[in-house]
């Protein structure tokens with residue numbers, strides 16, 4: 601019998617979905633909360649390279665990151 605569960609951790613993940621801003625883009629990324637900086641940087645680079653828009657890290661964090669229970 602294995603007891604490999606993480607009880608009562610209340611794990612939260614961060615998710616960015618580009619299609620909230622740009623219709624038709626399927627970019628979606630989910631990371632652990634510890635990876636917030638990396639998530640924001642990757643999203644910023646994606647928006648710049650794929651859509652030609654400049655967002656700051658703060659803008660992305662405020663407007664596009666959602667916290668999801670996992």
Ligand SMILES: [Zn+2]
Pocket residue numbers: 618619622625626627646647650651
């Ligand atoms: Zn996109």
